[in-house]
Amino acid sequence: MKRSVSDPSEQHRRRENGLMLALVSPALLVILLLIVLPVGWLVWQSVYQDGFTLEHYRRVFTEAIYWRSFALTFEISLAVTVIALLLGYPVAYLANSVPKGWSILILSLVVLPFWTSVLVRAYAWLALLQRSGVINQLLRYLDVISEPLALVHNTFGTVVATVHILLPFMVLPLYATMQKIPGDLMQAGASLGASPALTFVRVFLPLSLPGVLAGCTMVFVLCLGFYITPELLGGGRTVMVSMLVSRNVELYNQFGAASAVAVVLLLGVLLIFAVVSRFVALDRILGQK
Amino acid sequence: MTTRTFGLGCAVAGAIALGGTAAAAAEQITFVSQGGAYQQAQTVAILDPSAKKLGITINQDSIPDAWPAIKTQVGSGKPIWDVVDTPTGYCLRGGEQGLIEKLDFSRIPNAAAMPEAYRSPYSISYEFYSSVLAYSQKTFPKDAPNSWADFWNVKKFPGRRALRNHPIATLEAALMADGVAPDKLYPLDVDRAFKKLEEIKPHITVWWTSGAQSAQLLNDGEVDIEMAWNGRVSALAKEGAKVAFTYNQGILQSTSLCILKGAPNLDTAVKFLNEAVDPVHQANLPLHIDYGPGNPKAFETGVIKPERAAQLPSEPANAAKQALMSYAWWSSPAGEAAEKRWASFLQK
Numbered sequence: 001m002k003r004s005v006s007d008p009s010e011q012h013r014r015r016e017n018g019l020m021l022a023l024v025s026p027a028l029l030v031i032l033l034l035i036v037l038p039v040g041w042l043v044w045q046s047v048y049q050d051g052f053t054l055e056h057y058r059r060v061f062t063e064a065i066y067w068r069s070f071a072l073t074f075e076i077s078l079a080v081t082v083i084a085l086l087l088g089y090p091v092a093y094l095a096n097s098v099p100k101g102w103s104i105l106i107l108s109l110v111v112l113p114f115w116t117s118v119l120v121r122a123y124a125w126l127a128l129l130q131r132s133g134v135i136n137q138l139l140r141y142l143d144v145i146s147e148p149l150a151l152v153h154n155t156f157g158t159v160v161a162t163v164h165i166l167l168p169f170m171v172l173p174l175y176a177t178m179q180k181i182p183g184d185l186m187q188a189g190a191s192l193g194a195s196p197a198l199t200f201v202r203v204f205l206p207l208s209l210p211g212v213l214a215g216c217t218m219v220f221v222l223c224l225g226f227y228i229t230p231e232l233l234g235g236g237r238t239v240m241v242s243m244l245v246s247r248n249v250e251l252y253n254q255f256g257a258a259s260a261v262a263v264v265l266l267l268g269v270l271l272i273f274a275v276v277s278r279f280v281a282l283d284r285i286l287g288q289k
Numbered sequence: 290m291t292t293r294t295f296g297l298g299c300a301v302a303g304a305i306a307l308g309g310t311a312a313a314a315a316e317q318i319t320f321v322s323q324g325g326a327y328q329q330a331q332t333v334a335i336l337d338p339s340a341k342k343l344g345i346t347i348n349q350d351s352i353p354d355a356w357p358a359i360k361t362q363v364g365s366g367k368p369i370w371d372v373v374d375t376p377t378g379y380c381l382r383g384g385e386q387g388l389i390e391k392l393d394f395s396r397i398p399n400a401a402a403m404p405e406a407y408r409s410p411y412s413i414s415y416e417f418y419s420s421v422l423a424y425s426q427k428t429f430p431k432d433a434p435n436s437w438a439d440f441w442n443v444k445k446f447p448g449r450r451a452l453r454n455h456p457i458a459t460l461e462a463a464l465m466a467d468g469v470a471p472d473k474l475y476p477l478d479v480d481r482a483f484k485k486l487e488e489i490k491p492h493i494t495v496w497w498t499s500g501a502q503s504a505q506l507l508n509d510g511e512v513d514i515e516m517a518w519n520g521r522v523s524a525l526a527k528e529g530a531k532v533a534f535t536y537n538q539g540i541l542q543s544t545s546l547c548i549l550k551g552a553p554n555l556d557t558a559v560k561f562l563n564e565a566v567d568p569v570h571q572a573n574l575p576l577h578i579d580y581g582p583g584n585p586k587a588f589e590t591g592v593i594k595p596e597r598a599a600q601l602p603s604e605p606a607n608a609a610k611q612a613l614m615s616y617a618w619w620s621s622p623a624g625e626a627a628e629k630r631w632a633s634f635l636q637k
Contacts, residue, residue, distance in 0.1 A: 063633070064633065065632050065633045065636045068636050069636070126505075130509060130511050131449075131509075131510060131511050132509050132510045132511070150494075153494055153495045153511070231498060232502070235494065235495045235496060236454040236495060236496025236497065236498065236635065237496065237635065237636070239632070239635070239636055244632075247632065249357070251628060251629055251632075253356065253357075253360070253382075
């Protein structure tokens with residue numbers, strides 16, 4: 001059957017496409033104005049300063065401190081991601097398996113810290129972890145230790161506080177994925193004679209993996225750009241990449257020097273996405289279809 | 290647009306036009322400092338009295354770090370600000386880069402009468418603070434540390450230590466710990482300073498980045514001995530914390546006033562500069578905040594009581610115990626190189 005242009009269904013489809021385009025255009029405009037243009041400007045500044053120059057990149061790739069900062073940032077992000085997964089998975093699992101009322105309570109507790117600023121939470125951790133802090137005092141009172149432990153002003157304190165801040169980004173995608181796993185699959189496993197542990201390992205865990213990957217990607221990428229937490233809890237020695245960015249503005253009085261660091265970090269993140277997407281369809285992770 | 294909002298728009302436009310002509314008749318400047326309690330203290334002690342005496346309007350703005358804004362404003366060719374109160378190093382660097390006006394001291398007699406070390410072709414010292422050796426009196430009830438050599442002496446003065454995460458003043462302290470006299474520091478022997486810093490590095494618990502952080506560390510007993518700014522330590526002591534500091538071998542630092550190149554109200558700005566460092570206005574500043582006047586003549590006015598003067602970093606007897614920071618050295622190529630070397634020192 002031939003379809004003419006005046007086919008009503010074709011017309012309808014076109015009208016709908018036009019409408020869709022009209023509806024997404026404000027969002028596209030915002031993305032263009034607030035993301036594409038600034039990032040483009042950032043890249044431009046990193047290579048142009050009274051003429052084309054790769055000086056800023058030469059510095060990033062040849063000076064040891066940059067390499068150390070990038071390595072430390074990736075190490076911290078990896079540690080934070082693993083810890084957040086180990087802590088977050090059981091929480092999401094519990095929220096998924098208890099009755100609705102309880103799961104709402106659990107999820108509210110997970111999201112609650114969102115209402116406190118990152119800065120306030122960093123100071124709260126300082127009050128907990130420092131030498132005269134709650135934890136050290138308690139341990140000394142219980143005679144577990146005789147000298148206060150160095151829990152903060154180092155990488156340890158930074159990791160602890162960062163995990164706390166990023167945990168919801170792990171729990172929420174995990175929970176969303178687990179919600180979509182049909183409960184009867186578990187019953188089917190059990191009816192075929194599998195133990196609860198085996199059903200979990202063979203059925204539930206593989207089906208929750210997209211959530212694991214989504215959570216890990218979110219936490220890892222967000223952690224790469226952390227600034228305030230390492231600045232306040234790192235004791236000056238934990239220099240993450242974002243701190244290099246701000247320091248470079250100060251040190252070189254040129255945005256280009258800082259832009260180059262930011263661009264390298266951005267490329268690093270894109271590279272991670274590219275690698276991850278080889279294993280899992282990214283649109284499925286991010287879109288949660 | 291409805292008629293009402295249109296009417297409102299006209300009214301606003303009219304008001305702006307009127308305000309513009311009215312302001313053009315009376316002289317005015319825009320003055321920028323760092324905000325907070327510090328800018329409030331200046332407003333009471335210096336800005337309001339100066340405005341009244343000169344019959345000008347002083348519009349105020351504040352920014353924690355003025356340098357990027359100075360670059361952008363002057364770079365655009367049409368700066369909005371006239372006078373900026375900023376760390377002296379920025380005035381000098383700005384002067385070299387053509388961002389700051391060269392001053393004609395014949396028109397600024399109050400500044401011309403100040404010691405030469407307190408001014409530069411581009412800047413006039415406005416207020417003084419000091420990077421001092423501070424300590425907990427709980428840890429050191431008697432036999433308190435009194436020099437940077439004591440800070441480096443971890444056997445005689447055991448305890449946790451903090452330094453600022455910045456080379457300025459820290460390199461000076463290291464050299465004094467190594468035996469260099471406070472008045473013989475410049476040009477800094479950078480290699481020697483970093484070598485001495487390597488020695489103390491394993492004993493530093495925290496490299497602090499903000500003044501508030503340094504105060505918190507000392508107050509909470511996180512560290513027992515540290516470098517801090519005098520105003521932060523005295524504020525803690527006032528609140529009852531068992532902390533103290535010594536001006537001995539302190540590093541006397543300043544912020545300065547300078548004028549943006551091509552400032553819209555250059556003439557009035559120069560008049561204001563002279564008034565701002567007037568000894569009496571300057572003497573009023575330490576009555577409102579723990580900073581010392583930039584003009585040492587303030588101590589001769591009788592406005593500052595002797596017991597108050599003794600607490601201030603720029604009081605002549607206190608100043609004599611300290612090293613006067615050379616911003617000229619820090620904005621020289623050697624100084625900039627030392628600043629860049631800091632990051633690799635810390636991350637090694």
